[in-house]
Amino acid sequence: MAPTVLSVRDDARAVLERLGVPASAFAEGGTPARSPVDGGVVAELRETDREEAEAAIGRAAEAFLAWRRVPGPRRGELVRLLGEELRAHKDDLGRLVTLEAGKILSEGLGEVQEMIDICDFAVGLSRQLHGLTIATERPDHRMMEVWHPLGVCGVITAFNFPVAVWSWNAALALVCGDPVIWKPSEKTPLTALAVHALAVKAVKRFGSDAPDGLLGLLIGGRELGERLVEDQRVALVSATGSTAMGRQVAPKLSARFARAILELGGNNAAIVAPSADLDLALRAIAFAAMGTAGQRCTTLRRLFVHGSVYDALVPRLKAAYGSVRIGDPRDPATLIGPLIDVAAADGMARALDEARAIGGTVHGGERLRDIRGEGAAYVRPALVEMPEQAGPMRRETFAPILYVTRYTELEEAITAQNAVAAGLSSSIFTRDLAEAEIFLSASGSDCGIANVNIGPSGAEIGGAFGGEKETGGGREAGSDSWKAYMRRATNTINYGKTLPLAQGVTFEV
Numbered sequence: 001m002a003p004t005v006l007s008v009r010d011d012a013r014a015v016l017e018r019l020g021v022p023a024s025a026f027a028e029g030g031t032p033a034r035s036p037v038d039g040g041v042v043a044e045l046r047e048t049d050r051e052e053a054e055a056a057i058g059r060a061a062e063a064f065l066a067w068r069r070v071p072g073p074r075r076g077e078l079v080r081l082l083g084e085e086l087r088a089h090k091d092d093l094g095r096l097v098t099l100e101a102g103k104i105l106s107e108g109l110g111e112v113q114e115m116i117d118i119c120d121f122a123v124g125l126s127r128q129l130h131g132l133t134i135a136t137e138r139p140d141h142r143m144m145e146v147w148h149p150l151g152v153c154g155v156i157t158a159f160n161f162p163v164a165v166w167s168w169n170a171a172l173a174l175v176c177g178d179p180v181i182w183k184p185s186e187k188t189p190l191t192a193l194a195v196h197a198l199a200v201k202a203v204k205r206f207g208s209d210a211p212d213g214l215l216g217l218l219i220g221g222r223e224l225g226e227r228l229v230e231d232q233r234v235a236l237v238s239a240t241g242s243t244a245m246g247r248q249v250a251p252k253l254s255a256r257f258a259r260a261i262l263e264l265g266g267n268n269a270a271i272v273a274p275s276a277d278l279d280l281a282l283r284a285i286a287f288a289a290m291g292t293a294g295q296r297c298t299t300l301r302r303l304f305v306h307g308s309v310y311d312a313l314v315p316r317l318k319a320a321y322g323s324v325r326i327g328d329p330r331d332p333a334t335l336i337g338p339l340i341d342v343a344a345a346d347g348m349a350r351a352l353d354e355a356r357a358i359g360g361t362v363h364g365g366e367r368l369r370d371i372r373g374e375g376a377a378y379v380r381p382a383l384v385e386m387p388e389q390a391g392p393m394r395r396e397t398f399a400p401i402l403y404v405t406r407y408t409e410l411e412e413a414i415t416a417q418n419a420v421a422a423g424l425s426s427s428i429f430t431r432d433l434a435e436a437e438i439f440l441s442a443s444g445s446d447c448g449i450a451n452v453n454i455g456p457s458g459a460e461i462g463g464a465f466g467g468e469k470e471t472g473g474g475r476e477a478g479s480d481s482w483k484a485y486m487r488r489a490t491n492t493i494n495y496g497k498t499l500p501l502a503q504g505v506t507f508e509v
């Protein structure tokens, strides 16, 4: 594969140019954008200053007044064009995700595919933003609900899905009639600039129905995100990141009664029951726990294995952990790329030390300094056999660590699975119908996502994505998640000549 001979910097430069990122985005001596592939600086960027952020919010608020009047299906046409741009530039954008977030090539491409999928979904949705007609208790009356555009949406995204999460929000928000201002992670500004450039192209092709200020991008630190959170003109903030971030954001939004969609931490588990197909479970666990170098919100972090199959499964898992190919994510043979930065590798090492201190047996987990030097953070994924669920197993460490324990009764495994603060995703591997149903029932998994015979990660966009408890409760992407981006109005119409009051109240004047 020829491009791997290019330096990371040259590779990124070429891709950014092809994607049409304007020269004005860059500034010599500006904020460095780094690649986790080698830890090096690939570009220097101009940050959005306070006044520009202020102006972007003002322009978006202005744009809302026009965009809300454009018919939904016409708004869908803009998202269709965005999907076209993404299709045409899938390879380059996927490659940039690889360069900037360190995901392997197929996952970089998969992320862009997820964007294309949500665009298709949103285009269809643009003709289906419908409410109900409701039976009224009064004669000659009709009652209905309609969904109207909500207002400016602020979207704060994390490094691990640097572009897809924006699209889950933006594609829906745009068809729902809302302008979108994006504050991407400080760790992944380049992919955001590239997506913004493609979206601007789509807006140009769409024509004058798209008001100026419909799509904004704020490049810089957390203070820009705070501006979105604090500004009364921003009706909804959708924020993806740590639970610590959510704890800061949520009270500020609720203090001004703004809408919030929060996608925070996960500490996802899987249960392997006695009847599980172990070949299938092994593959699913390997992808869910090691894939994306353990840096998905939905990554599998805890495994509860029934005592009767523990010795048949765990040695095979250990072998997979020992042999999985780790390396430059641009190499198609690589399955595990780097962690986002050295701080992430340090956090992983600390968690493993804590696990050892309470009796955990750690397999793997070492830093691989020879892959791309000291500035990059390549690690061997760690499998940790724990005597019980304790210590670091109870919290999310954003790195490829899978803690494993044994269980005897399903009820005990479900209780342990639910006994953590986060509630994003979960799985059971079983061929026993009753066990599967118990896991999916009201007294089963307490997560927003509960799966049978597939891992907890890699959700499709057609379903609502999100989780409970400290995961924040927000839902994005499919199903009826669109409703969060609109306001509901209940309308009652009297087409008769009298005025019957509800609940039989009489009031004669």
Ligand code: UN1
Pocket (backbone or CB within 6 Å): 160, 161, 165, 240, 295, 296, 297, 298, 456, 457, 458, 459, 460
């Ligand atoms: C995330 O990690 O922030 O289910 C989202 C998945 C992806 C989304 C993950 N579709 O793994």
